[in-house]
Amino acid sequence: MPDASRDAETALAPGAADTRAAVAEWLSHLAAERRMSPKTVEAYGRDVRDLLVFLTRHLGDPPSVAAIVGLAPRDVRAYLAARRADGLVSRSLMRALAAARSFTRFLARTGRGEASAFAAVRSPKIPRSLPKPVAPAAALALADPDTRAGEERPDWVLARDAAAIALLYGCGLRISEALSLTRAEAPATGVSLIEVTGKGGKRRQLPVIPAVQAAVAGYLALCPWPLAPDGPLFVGAKGGPLNPRLVQQAVARMRGSLGLPDSATPHALRHSFATHLLARGGDLRTIQELLGHASLSTTQIYTEVDAARLAAVHAAFHPRARVG
Template structure:
């Protein structure tokens, strides 16, 4: 459970405390970040302020933050490194501090320019690991669960959720956010979901995915309310993402898949297989809900030659 703002003891002067709370409100309501993202950003900045209090010898004020130099920021990163943070976590901590600094600057408090002058640690490039089209089809096939002792309706439910991930490129949270009345059945061939940053998009649903959902609904023993969740747990409440992750873990063993075959890998596979069959990169970007084409490139494991070919075919100045 997220700790209430009023209960957080912030290691900073009163003017910084007030700005910190305004910044978190800005992240939640104007930038529309998820509660978990807001909590993570806030936690990283609290670590930053706590370090600066010890580093400066007193709770930092807005004037203190504006006067920080590159050496101060390097000292913070070095301390966090000694505490066992990975390069990726250090980058996240630096990004949070930079976000707070930019907010201060936009609101006339000077910010901390030293935060932008410091280069963050290099990150190893980790590409997603899509699975083959043949294996993806087995993952979403109920028959692949032969021998599983769970109820038939649960097996059909898991297959339907995974079908949405692979057939529509949805995130787990997006699939589980669908309500009963939004189910793509009875001629409805699209779903509208809200992704990261509160960005809504409409995604077409192919017949095989709609059929998987219909099969689940026929077997589901619970009476689903129109505005309630489409996918439910064994007690009738909202389905936990962990249940889908666990179902995928069981399939990894049954089908001989690698540890990288996660539910999210099905989303990668959706994009990669579309591109391999001649899909347009920009259209795939829209289907995935990415704001940046470079993110879609990573998702689809596009090589340089393929990306140049897409650029030449679509760019007006090519």
């Protein structure tokens, strides 16, 4: 059994022995076969541990697999109510229920029994919020090292941050995807295509526009550290892998100087990439592939963003939109 699974089994001590063994198998399944990210596996394991802690109090004993299979919908509702009382918001409650459902589906698939109570309870409702992209001019300014020319930071650091931000906006990358690129994968001048690993270990190819190539080339020309071909493309002040927090801080500093709202984050640049492509005639299927979304419904939210933007422009500038 992998060390991570043994650690997870130890952490899940509230369950009976057969439950702990089932949880360890389930977490290994999520990591190895479902290829979920380590952070997602960790979060799911934490949620199920919280479930087992609750059930130990609720049932009076560490829950066995048979006890979990025998739960009634009222038991699941009591669990969700307890988590709500602990301060969990609807989104976190939904993830907690999703983790429990994933675990109990695993119990059924492995012949341990059907825990139907979790499927019988509705997921908490979550208010739907639209992504908040930044305007094209602001996105370009965030990716321009000259925007931070007044900061007392080495030129190579400014060029590094600008190159990373250019990848977020120019290619629609997640920050983790940009920082996972190796030196050999660097999309510098003349490299018009990159391949990245997204969620679930899925690989996708993305075109790289000349402006992004130039930004990466500018960073490479100034970087004082020797970059091994299989080492990280983006490095920190001591030559190690760049912490994503540093990119977030760079954007936060520019956000203040450019007068942008708090919603202007590195991830908002990925939203901006999709929204601006759609506004210029990009089709949803192509944008879905570029973003690496598994479902088209995830990408369709950007049509609502663009419709909301058009409605706001119409209300602000159409002569008949003003009252009085």
